Amino acid sequence: MKKFVWIVWLMALAMGVCAQSPKQELRKNIRLSAGNLMVYPRPHHKLTPAPEGKKAFYISHYGRHGSRHQTRLSDFEYVANALRKADHDGALTPLGLDVQERIGLMLEDSRYHVGELTRIGVFQHREIVSRMYERFPSVFEKGTVVDARSTPSVRCILSMNQALLQLMKLAPHLQFVQDASMADIPYLAPVDRDLQSRAQTATSKDCYQTYCKKHECWQRVVGQLFNDTAYINRHVNGERLNYFLFRLASGLQNTELGQQVTLYDLFDDEEIYQNWLRENAFWYMTYGSTPLNGGEQPFVARQLLRNIIEQADSCLHLRQHSVHLRYGHDTTLLPLVCLLGLDGYDLSVDNLELLEKNGWVNYRIFPMACNVQFIFYRQDANDSDIVFKVLLNEEEATLPLKTDIAPYYHWSDFRDYYLQRINAYEESQAGD
Secondary structure (H helix, E strand, C coil): CHHHHHHHHHHHHHHHHHHHHHHHHHHHHHHHHHHCCCCCCCCCCCCCCCCCEEEEEEEEEEECCCEEEEEEECHHHHHHHHHHHHCCCCCCCCCHHHHHHHHHHHHHHHHCCCCCEHHHHHHHHHHHHHHHHCCHHHHHHCCEEEEEEEEHHHHHHHHHHHHHHHHHHHCCEEEEEEEECHHHHHHHCCCCCHHHHHCCCCCCHHHHHHHHCCCCCHHHHHHHHHHHHHHHHHHHHHHHHHHHHHHHHHHHHHHHHHHCCCCHHHHHHHHHHHHHHHHHHHHHHHHHHHHHHHCCHHHHHHHHHHHHHHHHHHHHCCCCCCEEEEEEEEHHHHHHHHHCHHHCCCCCCCCCHHCCCCCCCCCCCCCCCCCCEEEEEEECCCCCCCCCEECCCEEECCCCCCEEEEEEEEEHHHHHHHHHHHHHHHHHHHHH
């Protein structure tokens, strides 16, 4: 009886952990609030065994570059200039002076490394590809071709190179092809001017601004840095200063300096949560399926999805095993996840207050080095029933498709469904 009670208690505890709200998760791990600036988390769930008789033979991957320095010096300079002026005017508190010194250290650390891959980012891609090799050893047989493509961004190229160097170390018998060309930009880092022009409607802007105003929380954060409220009112854009302080606090975890310096101490738990809510809503409004701007923004990733489908089709019945590795950016991976509807991220709501309640949580999608992996299985090269599963950040994910072998899906079902979706979208745009 005691053993039964103990098991029930453990199950309840596990369910409670899984059911935690973002607010609870942020209190336990403040770094989650960084969203797309968060350091990549290691996967912690075991993978479901393949259907009987099926073995992994092909992997199709899209990944974001690893941890990097801030991409704009202006992020530091806005805060540094505001504090420098206040210091000159004698308006900083002792904490304000201390923060000014921290910002100076951060600025110097990133001055000549803007947007560059950090050592943390290097290790992320080594570890990701090592786990890929360990989890799916049947793919990496002698003669397997690893085709890797990257955008021309240096941090993406280095992420790709680190992954390939690690694979070469683990499996020197593989064949490698790599490139970083503008020719691959249309699917690795697509830009759709028409979709961009429709991203911000009057309704969506008003909705987002109203939401941000409701979750505004800069007064205490900024107020503790200055010794004169009247000075803040006259000379400081408190909302903007709070935004950059939170952004810089979030990004520090990606650098070695982050082991010595923090800005998170400026925010209490509620302020962290409110800042995260606004960022979460921003990314949903920009790339999510919100009806406030037509719900079509995820289609910016349609060429990437088409590339994934077409390259898979070209490999599925070859006797030779293969791997396609693609390296790009969060602004492509996020809409891809939304277009696929992975784990319910095709959510369509016009009330931003419903986002987290329905599980639309940015830090679960696109931390640094985030990735989507399609793992394909068959019995042999003559097998007509190719099945696959999809991993989001190396965890098994769900698709809005019926399947009798969850978390695995039949490739023919996937191919038909998503080609129909993207073809119908493109035909509707051509008709306009």
